[in-house]
Amino acid sequence: MKIVSILIFTVLLLASCGTDEPLNRQPNIILIVTDDQGWGDLSLNGNPDVHTPNIDALASNGTVLNNFYVSPVCSPTRAEVLTGRYHTRGGVYSTSSGGERLDLDEVTIADVFKQDGYKTAAYGKWHNGMQYPYHPNARGFEDFYGFCSGHWGNYFSPMLEHNGQIVKGEGFIIDDLTNKAMNFITANKENPFLLYVPFNTPHSPMAVPDKWWDKFKDVELKNTHGFKDKEKIEHTRAAYALCENIDWNVGRIMSKVAELGLDENTIVIYMSDNGPNGYRLNGGMKGVKGSTDEGGVRSPFIIQWKGKIAAGEITNEIASAIDLLPTLADMAEIETEWQNPLDGISLKKLLMSEGYQSSDRMLASSWRKKTSIRNQNFRLDHEDKLYHIEKDRGQTTDVSKNFPEVHEKMLAYKTKWNAEMQTELSFPDERAFPVGHPDFAFTQLPARDAKEHGNIKRSNYFPNCTFFTNWISTDDYISWDVEVLETGNYEAVIYYTCTEENIGSEIALKFGDTVITKTITEAFDSEFLAKEKDRFPRMESYAKDFKPLSMGTINLKNGKEKLMLKANTIPGKQAMDFRLLMLTRVK
Numbered sequence: 001m002k003i004v005s006i007l008i009f010t011v012l013l014l015a016s017c018g019t020d021e022p023l024n025r026q027p028n029i030i031l032i033v034t035d036d037q038g039w040g041d042l043s044l045n046g047n048p049d050v051h052t053p054n055i056d057a058l059a060s061n062g063t064v065l066n067n068f069y070v071s072p073v074c075s076p077t078r079a080e081v082l083t084g085r086y087h088t089r090g091g092v093y094s095t096s097s098g099g100e101r102l103d104l105d106e107v108t109i110a111d112v113f114k115q116d117g118y119k120t121a122a123y124g125k126w127h128n129g130m131q132y133p134y135h136p137n138a139r140g141f142e143d144f145y146g147f148c149s150g151h152w153g154n155y156f157s158p159m160l161e162h163n164g165q166i167v168k169g170e171g172f173i174i175d176d177l178t179n180k181a182m183n184f185i186t187a188n189k190e191n192p193f194l195l196y197v198p199f200n201t202p203h204s205p206m207a208v209p210d211k212w213w214d215k216f217k218d219v220e221l222k223n224t225h226g227f228k229d230k231e232k233i234e235h236t237r238a239a240y241a242l243c244e245n246i247d248w249n250v251g252r253i254m255s256k257v258a259e260l261g262l263d264e265n266t267i268v269i270y271m272s273d274n275g276p277n278g279y280r281l282n283g284g285m286k287g288v289k290g291s292t293d294e295g296g297v298r299s300p301f302i303i304q305w306k307g308k309i310a311a312g313e314i315t316n317e318i319a320s321a322i323d324l325l326p327t328l329a330d331m332a333e334i335e336t337e338w339q340n341p342l343d344g345i346s347l348k349k350l351l352m353s354e355g356y357q358s359s360d361r362m363l364a365s366s367w368r369k370k371t372s373i374r375n376q377n378f379r380l381d382h383e384d385k386l387y388h389i390e391k392d393r394g395q396t397t398d399v400s401k402n403f404p405e406v407h408e409k410m411l412a413y414k415t416k417w418n419a420e421m422q423t424e425l426s427f428p429d430e431r432a433f434p435v436g437h438p439d440f441a442f443t444q445l446p447a448r449d450a451k452e453h454g455n456i457k458r459s460n461y462f463p464n465c466t467f468f469t470n471w472i473s474t475d476d477y478i479s480w481d482v483e484v485l486e487t488g489n490y491e492a493v494i495y496y497t498c499t500e501e502n503i504g505s506e507i508a509l510k511f512g513d514t515v516i517t518k519t520i521t522e523a524f525d526s527e528f529l530a531k532e533k534d535r536f537p538r539m540e541s542y543a544k545d546f547k548p549l550s551m552g553t554i555n556l557k558n559g560k561e562k563l564m565l566k567a568n569t570i571p572g573k574q575a576m577d578f579r580l581l582m583l584t585r586v587k
Contacts, residue, residue, distance in 0.1 A: 026192040028266040035203040038276025050240040054251030062304030063313040072367040075100035077273040082108040084325030084342040088421040101129035110140025113194040124198035132440035153465040153543030156530040164442035178249040205538035206238035227279035238535035286395040292372040297365040380410040432483035445581040460541030471575040477566040495546035495580040502572030518551040546579040
């Protein structure tokens with residue numbers, strides 16, 4: 001009987017050890033970053049018109065950093081999240097056409113965690129480089145699904161990519177990205193993982209599924225603020241509908257974490273990349289997206305780690321996107337010698353009540369040669385005016401004469417910071433678009449990264465998801481400044497549309513002395529996609545379906561050269577509309 005009891009006890013002990021094992025390993029990380037969601041777009045922050053119970057629950061179960069700052073626009077913030085360094089150090093100076101690329105000598109959060117044994121994935125909007133080795137698969141993320149551009153023109157089963165290959169999305173994009181995130185969590189429940197979920201809403205276009213729009217389309221908004229003359233109500237309604245969809249998907253992620261018993265061993269962070277993409281309720285702050293004022297750079301920030309980080313706490317210490325990498329590495333007890341000095345600091349002691357010492361820290365926000373500086377109590381704006389932010393979020397009263405020492409100190413810091421950062425950027429940007437990296441089979445060269453010549457026109461001023469049209473002359477062409485990293489043969493596939501009356505154009509792809517040609521023999525045209533889902537007139541290009549056409553195999557030799565796409569013959573009114581050239585290594 002004693003032997004049986006001992007055996008039963010041993011089995012139970014082993015089972016219990018197996019159950020507890022995930023809780024004793026390094027914590028999982030889930031980092032959710034939304035796009036153009038303002039501080040005021042959450043019911044947590046007092047907005048009576050939007051209901052975000054799942055995000056609010058994160059705050060109830062975790063800690064809110066009430067003075068958390070990011071950059072004024074998308075790609076710079078993402079670069080700072082990834083590296084723990086100001087975006088200018090990483091060569092990021094624009095949101096498109098190559099200026100969004102993160103320098104290759106930068107070490108990312110995924111590099112750090114992957115090297116320490118974590119499984120890594122990113123699902124959503126990347127916006128720090130498309131062609132490998134700028135691609136997320138080259139920056140530490142083992143699995144990537146989404147798009148690499150700054151914004152996307154279609155949110156409903158759009159053209160996306162999975163680890164470099166073109167795929168078709170499945171349903172509304174945020175729901176689809178969440179499905180991929182949940183599948184990753186399930187597949188890696190036994191491993192420590194880093195999951196980056198950069199959602200691309202409520203960034204425009206304001207394309208909203210009926211399910212979420214129906215609640216808001218006829219509602220009279222209750223909020224009151226000082227921007228009524230600037231607010232576009234239909235835009236605000238659409239933004240709130242998209243925020244409620246985000247909240248629903250955050251709830252799905254958290255339910256999956258709970259279902260798998262990972263609550264107490266998973267750090268979850270929720271934040272946005274910049275201020276709101278329009279004038280709406282935002283805590284009375286001055287500025288929106290693109291501004292270095294308080295409203296353009298203050299982001300909601302919530303961090304939950306059950307049993308480790310205090311629940312329901314709100315801290316007013318200033319913090320920044322550059323603090324994420326050092327903080328999370330510290331919490332995961334990853335010891336590393338940083339290849340590049342970090343600008344951020346670890347907030348572990350602050351978040352885990354371990355005797356964090358406040359300091360007279362200063363944080364910079366900069367965009368398009370406008371820099372503002374924030375310390376714990378004040379903001380020095382890009383015009384060198386000083387505001388007591390704790391008393392004046394709207395930046396209405398310049399107090400530089402009342403606090404001359406503070407003003408002088410912050411001005412000196414700003415001058416030094418600007419001078420240092422100018423040395424980090426080199427103009428003109430001479431980085432070519434890389435093609436044919438030996439470690440990656442695919443190279444996408446979209447219209448976004450090309451230059452148009454002659455009569456060819458871009459479908460929209462904002463290039464990220466554009467296509468080329470009005471290709472009416474054989475003198476017209478498009479080109480990319482590329483650097484072939486390894487000589488080899490590549491299948492060239494163009495994505496085109498062409499009406500029936502315009503078929504027959506012979507298209508030539510030229511690289512140096514090498515030329516291949518293909519005649520368009522099949523008509524394919526597309527209406528603008530999901531146009532009826534736009535709830536507010538868009539600024540961006542509409543998206544279409546484009547047909548892939550293989551041009552055959554081209555030999556590309558190592559080195560820098562212009563890659564050109566021309567039309568040798570145009571029997572109709574125009575050659576084609578062009579969206580993308582995909583080059584795939586032929587073994």
